[in-house]
Amino acid sequence: MRGGSRIRTVRELRVSILFLAIVAVLPYFVIVPYWRGVLIVAMYFALVSAAWNLLAGYTGQFSLAPAAFAMIGGYGSGLLCYHFGISPWIGIPCGTLAATVIGLMLGRIVLRLRGPYLALTTLAFAEIVRLVISNEYEITRGDLGLSVTPLFEHQLNYYYLFLFLLVVVQIGLYYLVRSRAGLYLQAIRDDDLAASGRGVNVVLWKTVSFAVSSGICGLAGAFYVHFIRLASPELGLILQTGLVIAMVVIGGMGTLIGPLIGAFLVQLSSEALREVGLSHMLFFALTVILFGRFFRSGIWGGIDFLRDKWETRSESKEIMEAGGSE
Amino acid sequence: MSFFQIKDVTKSFGGLQAVAGVSFSLERGELVGLIGPNGSGKTTLLNLLSGYYPPESGSILIEEQPVQGLPPNSVFHRGIVRMFQQTRVFSRISVADNLLVSGYAAGLDVHESSGRAKVIMEKLELLRLADEDAGHLSGGQQKLLEFGCCFIGDPKLVLLDEPFAAIHPSMKEIIARYIVERHAQGQTFIIVSHDIPAVLELCPRSVVMNAGMVIADDPTDQVLQDENVIEAYLGEKYL
Numbered sequence: 001m002r003g004g005s006r007i008r009t010v011r012e013l014r015v016s017i018l019f020l021a022i023v024a025v026l027p028y029f030v031i032v033p034y035w036r037g038v039l040i041v042a043m044y045f046a047l048v049s050a051a052w053n054l055l056a057g058y059t060g061q062f063s064l065a066p067a068a069f070a071m072i073g074g075y076g077s078g079l080l081c082y083h084f085g086i087s088p089w090i091g092i093p094c095g096t097l098a099a100t101v102i103g104l105m106l107g108r109i110v111l112r113l114r115g116p117y118l119a120l121t122t123l124a125f126a127e128i129v130r131l132v133i134s135n136e137y138e139i140t141r142g143d144l145g146l147s148v149t150p151l152f153e154h155q156l157n158y159y160y161l162f163l164f165l166l167v168v169v170q171i172g173l174y175y176l177v178r179s180r181a182g183l184y185l186q187a188i189r190d191d192d193l194a195a196s197g198r199g200v201n202v203v204l205w206k207t208v209s210f211a212v213s214s215g216i217c218g219l220a221g222a223f224y225v226h227f228i229r230l231a232s233p234e235l236g237l238i239l240q241t242g243l244v245i246a247m248v249v250i251g252g253m254g255t256l257i258g259p260l261i262g263a264f265l266v267q268l269s270s271e272a273l274r275e276v277g278l279s280h281m282l283f284f285a286l287t288v289i290l291f292g293r294f295f296r297s298g299i300w301g302g303i304d305f306l307r308d309k310w311e312t313r314s315e316s317k318e319i320m321e322a323g324g325s326e
Numbered sequence: 327m328s329f330f331q332i333k334d335v336t337k338s339f340g341g342l343q344a345v346a347g348v349s350f351s352l353e354r355g356e357l358v359g360l361i362g363p364n365g366s367g368k369t370t371l372l373n374l375l376s377g378y379y380p381p382e383s384g385s386i387l388i389e390e391q392p393v394q395g396l397p398p399n400s401v402f403h404r405g406i407v408r409m410f411q412q413t414r415v416f417s418r419i420s421v422a423d424n425l426l427v428s429g430y431a432a433g434l435d436v437h438e439s440s441g442r443a444k445v446i447m448e449k450l451e452l453l454r455l456a457d458e459d460a461g462h463l464s465g466g467q468q469k470l471l472e473f474g475c476c477f478i479g480d481p482k483l484v485l486l487d488e489p490f491a492a493i494h495p496s497m498k499e500i501i502a503r504y505i506v507e508r509h510a511q512g513q514t515f516i517i518v519s520h521d522i523p524a525v526l527e528l529c530p531r532s533v534v535m536n537a538g539m540v541i542a543d544d545p546t547d548q549v550l551q552d553e554n555v556i557e558a559y560l561g562e563k564y565l
Contacts, residue, residue, distance in 0.1 A: 190419065
């Protein structure tokens with residue numbers, strides 16, 4: 001691909017901002033509350049996908065626990081609100097902190113694991129957390145879930161709150177990816193043995209990436225439970241993690257814009273296909289297999305490829321024309 | 327006390343003794359060839375020196391400070407950098423960023439790292455490829471890039487594993503020229519290579535390994551006349 005990784009990241013941020021600007025004006029055209037709700041859910045998934053992309057796409061750590069960390073964030077805030085009547089504005093940072101700290105600890109435990117071993121360990125962790133929450137009825141009300149207080153009365157407030165979070169996270173990730181820490185993460189992704197030999201503290205940066213990713217998932221989950229007014233173990237289902245992975249793979253893994261494209265595309269088409277029942281998951285599973293096999297760089301990778309091809313063709317044409325005029 | 331010392335270092339894999347009590351030392355600014363037949367333990371020794379394997383016994387000291395058992399990133403911070411036999415670059419970031427990773431890790435700021443990266447890219451004729459992803463370079467260009475990454479952070483000792491293998495003669499010339507230039511500035515090297523003419527040309531001294539042990543450690547021209555070395559490694563044409 002032409003232009004280098006840094007130039008591509010700048011381009012991806014510009015397109016992200018343009019994408020989010022379009023999302024910002026959508027409520028003027030989408031007036032049905034149901035579809036506005038769908039867009040809010042898409043933004044929630046975009047946040048979790050962006051967080052997972054930091055870990056898997058930029059650091060090469062394939063975790064199967066993003067939904068579990070969103071659930072931890074959600075329950076962190078939900079439990080404080082439900083049992084102690086604490087304001088969500090205090091509960092949400094507490095839930096985010098809980099997800100970050102637990103992510104830090106899990107990151108330390110799994111940092112020497114790779115590939116299927118890492119995936120299985122994080123999957124086991126995610127299931128343990130979900131089962132504990134499901135079974136500790138006296139504290140969590142089990143599968144019934146916790147009713148939590150809303151942040152706002154109006155749906156539009158949630159819409160712009162999630163949009164604000166998404167803008168902050170995208171810009172934050174942009175600066176992280178472009179910083180020296182971001183370079184270390186990408187070096188670890190490409191070859192962690194070589195990164196270590198070139199002075200990168202692989203243990204430290206893998207742990208940092210795990211903690212930051214978990215923190216963003218926790219933040220998204222903490223806000224989300226106050227939007228749906230319910231903290232439920234369903235937040236942490238492996239199916240949710242599957243959706244997040246599908247979103248990132250379809251949108252473009254290891255790119256800033258990919259998780260945004262993927263989250264909106266998958267969530268909106270999921271709603272459009274809702275009438276066919278759970279078998280719509282079959283459609284996403286097949287799509288992920290097709291992308292994994294034929295379009296590994298996702299939709300954004302395809303767009304980038306076509307753009308490069310177009311530029312190369314234009315340059316060749318200019319050179320030919322210049323040659324002809326001489 | 328020598329600048330760099332390897333004292334009675336051993337390493338085995340199962341029943342195979344890959345490095346069996348290797349000892350030698352280097353003075354600052356020396357350029358030493360490490361040669362020997364395949365399986366003689368050269369790369370294992372480099373893995374021990376660069377922190378990828380902990381030795382079972384023995385010690386490795388640079389400026390009298392022990393480095394044995396430290397992880398590779400800590401060994402890097404003690405001033406020992408290493409180029410691999412199988413080229414290892416960060417394929418999905420640019421050529422310039424590959425160099426910056428090493429510069430930042432060595433504690434240089436953005437300005438200093440960028441400046442040095444540019445100089446190295448110029449010297450190694452990689453400047454026009456600065457913004458290309460490293461994974462898109464040819465094998466030889468990747469080798470040049472990995473070689474260049476060794477020098478950005480003022481290393482005390484550079485370990486090069488087969489820097490001349492499987493590359494075009496013009497790139498070999500670029501690498502050899504840069505080694506000579508850095509050596510003239512006082513850089514210390516250990517170069518593992520099967521390219522005997524290059525070792526003879528570049529390295530005033532050579533250490534020869536066979537079956538995990540040092541069988542010769544002398545000026546290179548003498549080493550190449552050593553009967554043990556000829557029998558174990560070079561073959562009859564050198565007799």
